[in-house]
Amino acid sequence: MSSPCVLQAEALHKTYPGSAAPAVDQCDLTIREGELFGLLGPNGAGKTTFVSLVSTLLKPDSGRASICGMDIGTRPDKVRNIIGLVPQNIALYAELTARENLGYFGRLYGLRGGKLKERIRQCLEWVGLEDRADQRIGTYSGGMKRRINLAIGLLHNPRFLLLDEPTVGIDAQSRNLILEKLAFLPQRGTTILYTTHYMEEAEKICTRVGIIDRGHIVAQGSPEALLEQGDASSLGDLFLNMTGKQLRD
Amino acid sequence: MAKILATILKELVQLWRDKTGLLVLFLMPVFLVIVMSLVQANILQMVGETKTRVLLLDQDNSTLGRKMDRALSSSANLRVTRQEDQGAGAAEELLEAVNQGTYQVGVVIPSGFTTLVRKGIKKDVSHAWGGQEKENDPASRSLELRVHFDPAVRGAFRKSVLASLENMVLRLKASQKMELLARRIPREIAASVRSELGPEALQELSPALMEMKSSLDNPELFRLGESEISSDPYRQTPNSVQQNVPAWTVFSIFFIVVPMAGGFIKEKNDGTLHRLLSMPVSPLVLIGGKILAYALIGILQIGVICLVGMTLLPLLGTSQLQLGNAYPALTCISVVVVLAATSYGILLGTLLNTYEQASTVGPLSIVIAAAIGGIMVPVYAMPETMQAISLASPLGWGLSAYLEVIVREGGLYSVGPQCVGLLLFSVFNFVVAWIFFFSSLRKK
Numbered sequence: 103m104s105s106p107c108v109l110q111a112e113a114l115h116k117t118y119p120g121s122a123a124p125a126v127d128q129c130d131l132t133i134r135e136g137e138l139f140g141l142l143g144p145n146g147a148g149k150t151t152f153v154s155l156v157s158t159l160l161k162p163d164s165g166r167a168s169i170c171g172m173d174i175g176t177r178p179d180k181v182r183n184i185i186g187l188v189p190q191n192i193a194l195y196a197e198l199t200a201r202e203n204l205g206y207f208g209r210l211y212g213l214r215g216g217k218l219k220e221r222i223r224q225c226l227e228w229v230g231l232e233d234r235a236d237q238r239i240g241t242y243s244g245g246m247k248r249r250i251n252l253a254i255g256l257l258h259n260p261r262f263l264l265l266d267e268p269t270v271g272i273d274a275q276s277r278n279l280i281l282e283k284l285a286f287l288p289q290r291g292t293t294i295l296y297t298t299h300y301m302e303e304a305e306k307i308c309t310r311v312g313i314i315d316r317g318h319i320v321a322q323g324s325p326e327a328l329l330e331q332g333d334a335s336s337l338g339d340l341f342l343n344m345t346g347k348q349l350r351d
Numbered sequence: 352m353a354k355i356l357a358t359i360l361k362e363l364v365q366l367w368r369d370k371t372g373l374l375v376l377f378l379m380p381v382f383l384v385i386v387m388s389l390v391q392a393n394i395l396q397m398v399g400e401t402k403t404r405v406l407l408l409d410q411d412n413s414t415l416g417r418k419m420d421r422a423l424s425s426s427a428n429l430r431v432t433r434q435e436d437q438g439a440g441a442a443e444e445l446l447e448a449v450n451q452g453t454y455q456v457g458v459v460i461p462s463g464f465t466t467l468v469r470k471g472i473k474k475d476v477s478h479a480w481g482g483q484e485k486e487n488d489p490a491s492r493s494l495e496l497r498v499h500f501d502p503a504v505r506g507a508f509r510k511s512v513l514a515s516l517e518n519m520v521l522r523l524k525a526s527q528k529m530e531l532l533a534r535r536i537p538r539e540i541a542a543s544v545r546s547e548l549g550p551e552a553l554q555e556l557s558p559a560l561m562e563m564k565s566s567l568d569n570p571e572l573f574r575l576g577e578s579e580i581s582s583d584p585y586r587q588t589p590n591s592v593q594q595n596v597p598a599w600t601v602f603s604i605f606f607i608v609v610p611m612a613g614g615f616i617k618e619k620n621d622g623t624l625h626r627l628l629s630m631p632v633s634p635l636v637l638i639g640g641k642i643l644a645y646a647l648i649g650i651l652q653i654g655v656i657c658l659v660g661m662t663l664l665p666l667l668g669t670s671q672l673q674l675g676n677a678y679p680a681l682t683c684i685s686v687v688v689v690l691a692a693t694s695y696g697i698l699l700g701t702l703l704n705t706y707e708q709a710s711t712v713g714p715l716s717i718v719i720a721a722a723i724g725g726i727m728v729p730v731y732a733m734p735e736t737m738q739a740i741s742l743a744s745p746l747g748w749g750l751s752a753y754l755e756v757i758v759r760e761g762g763l764y765s766v767g768p769q770c771v772g773l774l775l776f777s778v779f780n781f782v783v784a785w786i787f788f789f790s791s792l793r794k795k
Contacts, residue, residue, distance in 0.1 A: 157629045179631055187629040191622030195361065197368045202361075209357035210632045238368075254626070 106170075108262050108293040109133040109156060113165035116151055116317075125151040127317035128165065133262075133295060133310075136288045140308035141297040142337070144345050148317040149297040150190060153266045156295070157187045169262055183212075186260030186292075190267045192247045193254075196240035200231055200250050203239060204257060211258035225253040228283060245276030252280060256292070263287065265296045269303065281307050301337040311337065315345045354632050358640025359647070365614065366648065372610040376652060380603030381659050384595050385667065388660075391591035392669045403512065406454040408434040408445045413465035415523060419496075422519050423458070442497075449499045456512055457499035464496070472527045476535060496520060589729065589758045592669050596660035597753030598726040601746050603656065604649045604688055605717045608696035611645050612709040615700030619791075634788070642693045649689035677756045680763045684756070687773040688749040694780035695745075701787040720744045725751070748772045 111131045117124040126148045133139045143149045154160040156167050158178040166173060172180045194203050204222045213221055226232045229249035239247060252268055265284070269277045285307045287294060298304055304311050305325050312322035321328060325337055366372055405423060409416040424431045432454070434445055442459055449457040498516060500509050544552055618624040627637055660672030674681060696713075703709050721727060723740055724747025730738055741747045752769035755761035 154625070159625055159628055182629060182631040185629065187626055189622040189626055193622040193626040195365060195623070197365045198361065202364065206357055206361045207626075207630070210354055210627070210630045212631065214353065 105135040105137075107132055107168075108135050108137070109167065109169055109295065111152075111156065111165070111167040114152070114155055114162050114167055115164045116155055116160060116162050124148075124317045126155060126162075129314075129317070129319050131312060131319060131322070133293060135293050136291075136309075138284065138288050138294045138296060138307055138309050140304035140311040141295060141314055142299075142301065142304055142311055142341055143297070143314035144299075147314045147345070149314055150266055151317070152314065153187070153264050153295065153297060157185055157264050158182060183258075184261045186255035186258065186263045188252050188255035188263070188265045188268050190270065192239075192251050194239045194247060194250060197238060199236045199238050200226065200242075201235040203250065204254060207254045208257045213258060221257055221259075225257055228256070229253045230279060243273075245272040248272045248276060249280065252283075256287075260292060263292050263294045265294060267297055267299065269298065269300065277303075301341055305337045313341060313345065320345075354636050355640045355643070358637055359644040362614070362641055362644035363647070366610060366644070369610060375606055375609065376603060376648060377655060379606070380599045380652065380656055383599045383602070384656055384659055385664065387599065388591045388595040388664055388669050389667060391595060403429050403456055404454045405429050405431045405456045405458060406434055406445055406448055407431050408437065408441055408457070408459045410437055410441070410462040411460045411464035412437075412462075415465040415468055415527070416460045418523060418526075419458075419460055419464075419519065422522070426515070446499055449501050452501050455501045458516070459497040459499075461495065461497070468524070468527060472524065472531055476528060476531050589754055590670055592660055592664055592672050593754065593758050594729050596656055596664075596672050597757060598721075598750050600653055600656045601688055601724075601749040601753070602717065602721050602726050603652050604749075605692045605695065605720070605746060606714070607645045607648055607652075607692055608699055608713045608717065609710055611641065611693065611696030612699035612703060612713055613706045615641070615697065616703060616706055616709055619700075620705070638697060642690075642697065645693045645696065646689045649692060650685065653685050673757070675756060675760055677760070677762050680756045680761065680766050681753075683763060683770055684749065684752045684766055687770045687777070688752075690777045691745050691749070691773045691780075694777040694784070698780040698784045701784040701791065717746070720746045723747065724749075745773060745776045748776075 109131065111129055114126055114129040114131075115124060116126040129148075129152060131152075141149050141152065151160065155162050156169065156174060158174050158181055161175065166175065168174065169181050170184055172184075174181050195206070198206070201222060204225060205218065208218045208221060222235075223232070226235050229252060231246060231249060231253075234242070234246065239250065242250070248268060248270075252265070255263055255265070269280055272280075281303060284294060284296070288309070296304070296308065308325060310322065310324050311328065312319045313328075314320070321331075323331065328340060329335070329337065366376075407420060407423060409420055420431070420433065423429055434441060436444060445457045445459060448454050496516070498513060500512070541556070544556055615624075618627070628634065657672060657674065661674075665671040699709055699713055703712060721744075723737070724730075724744030725733070725741050726746055730741050730747065730751070733741065748769040752766040752773075755766050755769070759765075
């Protein structure tokens with residue numbers, strides 16, 4: 103018996119005002135509980151738009167999507183309680199300390215008092231920044247900022263975590279720590295949608311991947327199955343075979 | 352409630368750590384209030400908008416000299432100092448004090464002033480009665496009340512002071528003539544009645560003649576001074592403190608648009624806003640938290656600047672800021688000014704795309720609105736066309752409302768139009784900001 107669906111997207115479609123081509127074009131995608139799904143695609147393929155649609159930031163032009171059975175269009179407030187979004191940018195307040203940032207976002211998730219303090223402690227420990235918690239974010243290195251950026255998405259123990267290229271521009275040690283920690287999350291009940299440029303990352307931690315190009319998901323399956331199906335030695339080769347070698351930006 | 356409090360706290364902590372922002376919001380207006388109040392106080396003194404310092408040398412030391420002294424001292428616009436030294440060099444001392452600017456006006460009542468004036472008037476009255484030929488007395492021709500001005504005092508103000516002094520002299524003359532006539536007329540009538548109608552008729556007429564004397568000799572005539580005219584509150588213009596404290600308070604409150612819009616743009620650009628909107632919190636809570644945080648800052652600015660006006664400025668030699676008792680009106684004005692400023696901050700934050708745009712468009716638009724609205728130069732000192740244009744400035748509405756209360760003792764009713772204008776301005780900003788906020792979300 104298969105695990106219950108966490109994300110179910112059907113013919114999801116979005117075209118930005120003034121744009122001729124759709125950013126997300128009739129996308130179907132199902133992610134089941136406990137999966138770590140990697141969404142791979144070149145720049146401008148539609149990864150961030152897809153994440154924005156399922157995280158309720160954008161309204162689709164057509165199609166529908168639900169998270170844990172709740173429609174994102176009709177019940178966005180309920181959906182927001184169970185998702186965690188880690189945006190591509192460092193979405194933190196540089197003038198506040200890491201603890202203050204976690205405290206503020208935690209309160210917006212409805213955490214209070216001792217529970218909030220405990221979750222802040224756990225998250226800081228999880229990303230290895232307990233000792234630097236009272237230092238302002240503006241003084242952090244890129245890797246430290248990325249780790250706190252990730253920790254905020256996990257504050258309220260979300261059932262579905264959306265990660266939009268969380269390892270862009272960081273050092274090897276921070277990347278390794280993030281990937282190691284992420285790989286354990288599905289076992290603790292958090293399902294993950296992970297977008298990235300880095301094929302080796304996806305190959306290393308994702309249980310299933312999808313390749314998106316020009317707003318359309320052109321292939322999906324486990325990394326092994328896709329490699330076999332595409333007759334490629336690595337996900338990188340497969341990716342170039344499917345999306346082409348021409349520059350996109 | 353906890354979410355809005357968290358947002359308020361976050362905004363306040365951010366602002367507290369932005370030392371440049373704090374300098375702009377608190378130190379700049381305090382500095383501007385002090386400098387502009389002191390500079391304008393000096394200008395207003397030069398043009399006579401404040402009490403004019405008069406040095407009086409009374410060499411007459413008799414009735415008219417004292418009456419002149421009393422008349423000058425009773426004027427609400429003059430601060431009279433009497434020169435004690437009346438020796439040989441007294442007139443030169445007075446001239447030097449006025450030339451150095453210690454006093455703006457010096458008045459010398461020459462020795463023998465009373466005697467000569469009375470003599471001259473007596474001759475005028477006798478001449479009018481037809482009893483005596485008017486002759487030119489060389490002494491009365493040389494009679495001169497000398498007035499000296501500080502060289503820095505402007506022409507129009509000199510003329511106005513001279514006109515006031517002439518008016519005062521005329522009153523004295525008229526009063527002296529009336530005194531003389533009050534004695535002469537009943538006497539002449541009595542003499543005519545006695546010679547024409549006999550002593551019985553004179554006896555019957557006596558009470559009427561006494562009443563006539565008393566009416567003509569009415570000293571109350573003298574008390575109709577110009578101070579009564581100038582005490583009309585609606586003709587009052589603000590002094591430098593009354594003008595500058597509310598003016599720079601309104602200006603500094605509107606300056607919160609820079610950190611407010613800048614912070615909002617930063618949230619939009621670094622993805623924090625997207626993160627916030629993916630959380631279980633209403634955009635109204637996020638925007639409301641920002642508005643309340645900056646409203647607190649605005650109220651604190653008002654408190655700090657008023658405190659400067661009430662305690663620091665008097666120590667520096669200006670008059671003290673008096674807020675009066677119309678606290679409901681002052682509270683109402685403060686709330687709508689703060690609301691107008693925060694709504695404008697939100698509007699700029701949604702319309703503009705970069706922090707650089709906010710830090711240029713924000714201050715520029717505020718400085719223009721301030722210049723038009725009478726913050727820098729009082730509206731009453733502007734040409735008529737500019738006075739009409741000043742009606743379009745929300746900063747001008749705020750200032751005019753504060754002046755209505757502080758200078759003219761107005762209340763809630765009299766500041767109603769300005770408050771409603773600021774409220775409508777705020778509503779307009781919020782509506783436009785809301786529309787742009789959601790349309791920008793659709794555009795990614």
